[in-house]
Amino acid sequence: MHGVGSVVQWDDGTRLLNAVLENALPDLVFVSEALADIRGTEICRRLMLDPSTRNVPVVVLCDKLEETMVRAALDAGAADVMAKPLQPDLLRARIRSYLALSRQSQNVAFEAQARSEELERMVETMRTELAERERTMARAEFLFNHDLMTGLPNRRHMLDLMERARRRAESDRLPMGVIALGIERYGALQAEMSKDAFERMLAAAGAIVQQTLRPLDFVARIAEDLFAVVMMPRDLDTPELAARNAREAASRAAAALHSEIQIDGRSIPLEVRTAIAVYPQDGDRAKDLLHHLDHTLTLTRGAAAPRERRRATQPDLASALALELRLRQAIDNDRLIPYYQPKIDVKSGLLVGGETLIRWPLRTGEYVGPGEFVPIAEAGGLIPALDDYVLTAACVQIAEWQQRFSNFRIGVNLSALKLHHRGIFDRLRELFATTHARAEHLELEITESALITDFDAASSWLTAVREMGVSVALDDFGTGYSSLAYLRRLPLDAIKIDQSFVGGLDEDRSTVAIVRAMISMAKALGMQVVAEGVETLRQAQILTRLGCDTLQGFLYSPAVPSQKFEAMLEAGRVDPRRGPAKLQAANSTAPLFAPGDAAPTTVVDPLLRTG
Numbered sequence: 001m002h003g004v005g006s007v008v009q010w011d012d013g014t015r016l017l018n019a020v021l022e023n024a025l026p027d028l029v030f031v032s033e034a035l036a037d038i039r040g041t042e043i044c045r046r047l048m049l050d051p052s053t054r055n056v057p058v059v060v061l062c063d064k065l066e067e068t069m070v071r072a073a074l075d076a077g078a079a080d081v082m083a084k085p086l087q088p089d090l091l092r093a094r095i096r097s098y099l100a101l102s103r104q105s106q107n108v109a110f111e112a113q114a115r116s117e118e119l120e121r122m123v124e125t126m127r128t129e130l131a132e133r134e135r136t137m138a139r140a141e142f143l144f145n146h147d148l149m150t151g152l153p154n155r156r157h158m159l160d161l162m163e164r165a166r167r168r169a170e171s172d173r174l175p176m177g178v179i180a181l182g183i184e185r186y187g188a189l190q191a192e193m194s195k196d197a198f199e200r201m202l203a204a205a206g207a208i209v210q211q212t213l214r215p216l217d218f219v220a221r222i223a224e225d226l227f228a229v230v231m232m233p234r235d236l237d238t239p240e241l242a243a244r245n246a247r248e249a250a251s252r253a254a255a256a257l258h259s260e261i262q263i264d265g266r267s268i269p270l271e272v273r274t275a276i277a278v279y280p281q282d283g284d285r286a287k288d289l290l291h292h293l294d295h296t297l298t299l300t301r302g303a304a305a306p307r308e309r310r311r312a313t314q315p316d317l318a319s320a321l322a323l324e325l326r327l328r329q330a331i332d333n334d335r336l337i338p339y340y341q342p343k344i345d346v347k348s349g350l351l352v353g354g355e356t357l358i359r360w361p362l363r364t365g366e367y368v369g370p371g372e373f374v375p376i377a378e379a380g381g382l383i384p385a386l387d388d389y390v391l392t393a394a395c396v397q398i399a400e401w402q403q404r405f406s407n408f409r410i411g412v413n414l415s416a417l418k419l420h421h422r423g424i425f426d427r428l429r430e431l432f433a434t435t436h437a438r439a440e441h442l443e444l445e446i447t448e449s450a451l452i453t454d455f456d457a458a459s460s461w462l463t464a465v466r467e468m469g470v471s472v473a474l475d476d477f478g479t480g481y482s483s484l485a486y487l488r489r490l491p492l493d494a495i496k497i498d499q500s501f502v503g504g505l506d507e508d509r510s511t512v513a514i515v516r517a518m519i520s521m522a523k524a525l526g527m528q529v530v531a532e533g534v535e536t537l538r539q540a541q542i543l544t545r546l547g548c549d550t551l552q553g554f555l556y557s558p559a560v561p562s563q564k565f566e567a568m569l570e571a572g573r574v575d576p577r578r579g580p581a582k583l584q585a586a587n588s589t590a591p592l593f594a595p596g597d598a599a600p601t602t603v604v605d606p607l608l609r610t611g
Helices: 013-022 040-049 067-075 088-145 155-172 186-192 195-211 239-259 286-301 307-313 317-332 370-379 383-401 424-435 448-452 455-467 509-524 537-546 562-571 606-610
Strands: 029-032 058-062 080-083 176-183 218-223 226-231 272-279 337-345 351-361 409-414 442-447 471-477 494-497 528-532 550-552
Touching (some): 013 029, 013 040, 040 067, 058 067, 067 080, 155 286, 155 317, 176 239, 176 286, 186 195, 195 218, 272 286, 337 562, 351 562, 370 383, 383 409, 383 442, 455 471, 509 537
Parallel strands (some): 058 080, 351 409, 409 442, 471 494, 494 528, 528 550
Antiparallel strands (some): 176 272, 218 226, 337 351, 337 550
8 A cells, every 4th residue: 555554355244354353453444335245334333342353443435425324334433434436645644544543542552451450559559558557557556555565454544444343333332442563663673674674574564463363353554663453343242352352462463473573584573562442432433542542552662762752753643543534524424514616707797607615614613625634635545535525515506506596507626536437427417316406507627637647538538427418627727738739639618727827927928928828729629718816906807808718716706605605696796806897808909018017016915815
């Protein structure tokens, strides 16, 4: 064909079809529609059905280009239809085009195959990484609840187990014994021995104590030199019998520690101080039992090491656990109080909702804020229970308010632990069913750190929550990754700019530029923008002109009890606490800072920080 390639010609349609399918893979096929044994469109259709030839361009030749014939050929998969007689120059040009198309199709097929193989390798890699992640998570969960050196339950886990045992004792009206074992000369032993030998000695000590106990009793390492044993309540026990069993268990453990520890062929006799407490005669709460143990251990230590000196190296056992126990009781007994901080719509000035914040009232009449008790909850493993408490309180309040008000949304902070707990969906459905709260009035506020660990899981979780009708906001935006690359992958309704950025708006031009970029990023993705920590009119003005949608902060109101927040909902708005809000229009062209002017200084009224 004069430089366009070699040509093989068949006069019989069936032979052509068989040759193409069985022997050769041509770059291009010309077939006449008017063959005696089989029509050209049928040959085309069969070639398109075969995976090996479906990418080969087929040109159907006919005597006359009729619409029905052309449509039939193209429906059969033909690349083109040409009328006879063929013009040599046109045919040559068409052949070059079709050959280029064929090579391109082959390249695409090769690339698709390569991509498919690559995807298979990626899937296998993901399976391996998932298995490793599961092993890592299991290990992390173990370390979260156990002492690394001995493998025993740690202080956090012991407190949980002890509380369960105490509740059973209370329910069944049975006594319960608790033992403390304090290692003497702990610091001296640590200095005398190598690190490896010392750690093996402690691990052996924990194992030996466990071996001396009854099957259901357990030992935990709750401080550097202190083991604790909980003796589970037994049917028919009396306080006298429980005390005797505890004394005997303490004696067995002390004797075993003194005689049975062998490290590198060397016998290491451990001297221990022991103390016992029995519920309920030594205290009807775990805190009281711990006070009793701590006091007894202090007395047995002797005058050479007074209590003040011991406190310098080891925290008071009771004080270390008392706050956790009190917080746990406050959660269980519904003693925490929800407060709500208003959110104000920039354009209308109307109150559009609030964020739920919990206060912990003490018997003295003082209130403990979340900044103080959340670390206690984290240390004691109480965050999931606290999350559920706040979520429940918010839904109960939403159900009440939705009867009178229509346009509001209540935000609830949700921790990473609750976020990745599969039961959250069932819990939300249960709360909506039992409280009759409508999902559209609830907004979950999630921190970046809770989402960044697993984008795919986070995206799936957020999608499912939003499908329930619940809004989702990204809290503390700007303090973590704040990347457009990940933000666009997460189905979010809003971002909340962290107050650390808002506080610098009226002092630093660079902060204005950063906040402008944050707002632009969110707007490009169709998200609402909330600014928290707004304390001055100047900050509100800047945020308004940058395009922020909602403001939250002391300028309008601190967090308030539900009754006061309800009055705000009734009024529909909250006036700024420093006089009328004369916010500049969002589309104002005036500069945020006048040329040559120093950035304005914020003067914060300290009274506003005490709400």
